[in-house]
Amino acid sequence: MVKQEADTVLTLTPKYAVWIGIGYLALVTQIPFILTLYYSTLRWNLLYPGQPITCVWLNNYLKVFTETTFTKAxxxxxxxxxxxLGGSLLLGLALALLLHRPIPGKSLIRTLLMSPFLVMTSVVAIIWKNMLLDPTYGFVNNMNRMIGLPMIDLVGSHPMATIILIGIWEWTPFMMLILNAAIESVPPDIVEAAAIDGAGNLAKFRYVILPHLSKYFLICILLGAVMLLPLFGEIHLTTAGGPGSSTTNLTYLVFQKAFQGYNIGLAAANAVITVLITMVLATLLMKLFTREA
Structure with missing residues (x-):
């Protein structure tokens, strides 16, 4: 009797597990998004608690599209x-090719090269802004002072380039790991056959390795684009979206509307548009990946 009850429990468990998983997924993803859609139709500003919360339908979306900060974002x-994406892909490919060669201490070098991707985003931004690029005490300007070069304030004079530089440094290890695994999976007999036919290193890379990497490039672009579109920590801790709105992206614009302007309705409308743009781009990349596959 006990064995029969145990078999019944084991038989029913997978069904319940599926429904529990679906319910949990809906709870943590769809319900917050539905609430965001609802908030985007409201005129709700926390700076005016006495103002009634009213439904304005699509007025928040119309206001978003008429703002210059939105197009700039x-x-x-x-x-x-x-x-x-482009910078990290190129550097990742170069490092992947380097790690493919028989060099001493390759495991240690691979571990050191992948370490930037394991550092928290907030720590990465603080290291670059305060330890490396600080105009007075930073490592870069200390080196410039030692060799007689002029002092530079990269964050203040070139904020966009600073964010891009930090992002490339942070995402290069991710690209390197994927591309290095792809290069290691190239069948050695094909490489040997190309060498027997007289192909040099450049020819083997162009006609053997590069075609093999095409699908992996698409994987890197798909994953990288989806994860880079909501770039936030690097911007918030380095430039705070400035000067003005010169480094404000869509994600940081939502933050500004919600936690600096306290306009919940407008922030929700910006968030919905940002999600839709991300979904459209991810869908296009997925179709491209499926077609190439």
């Missing part, structure tokens, strides 16, 4: 994503 988001 879109262009900054695209620039950050494209520049960091």
């Amino acid at each position: 879109i262009s900054n988001t695209l620039l950050f994503t494209i520049a960091i």
Whole structure:
């Protein structure tokens, strides 16, 4: 009798587990998004607690599209994503090719190279802003002082380049790991056949390794784009979206509307538009990946 009850429990458990998983997924993802959609239709500003919360339907969305900061945030988001993706892909590929060669201490070198990706975003931003690029006490300006070069304030004079530089440094190890695993999976007999046919290192890279990496490039672009679109910590702790709105992206714009302007309705409308843009871009990249596969 006990064995029969145990078998019944084991049989029913997978069904309940599926429904529990679906319910939990809906609870942590869809319900907050539905609430955000609802908030985006409200005129609700926490700076005016006496003002009644009223439904304005799509007025918040119309206001978002008429603001110059929104168009600037879109262009900054695209620039950050494209520049960091491109730079980290190129450097990641170069490091992956380097690690493919038989060099002494390769395991230690690989561990050191992947360490930037394991550091918290807030720590990365503070290290670059205060320890490396500080105009008075930073490592870069101390080196410039020692060799007689002029002092520079990279964060103040080139804030966009600073964010891109930090992002490339942070995401290069991620690209390196994927591309290095892809290079290691190239069949050695194909490489040997190319060498027998007289192909040099450049020819083997162009005609053997690079075609093999095409699918992995798409994986890097898909994952990198989805994770770089909501770039926040590097901007918040380095430039705070400034000067003005020169380094404000869509995610940071939502933060400004919600936690600096306290306009819940407008912040929710910005958040919904940001999510839709991310979903459209991810869908396009997925279709491209499926077609290439």
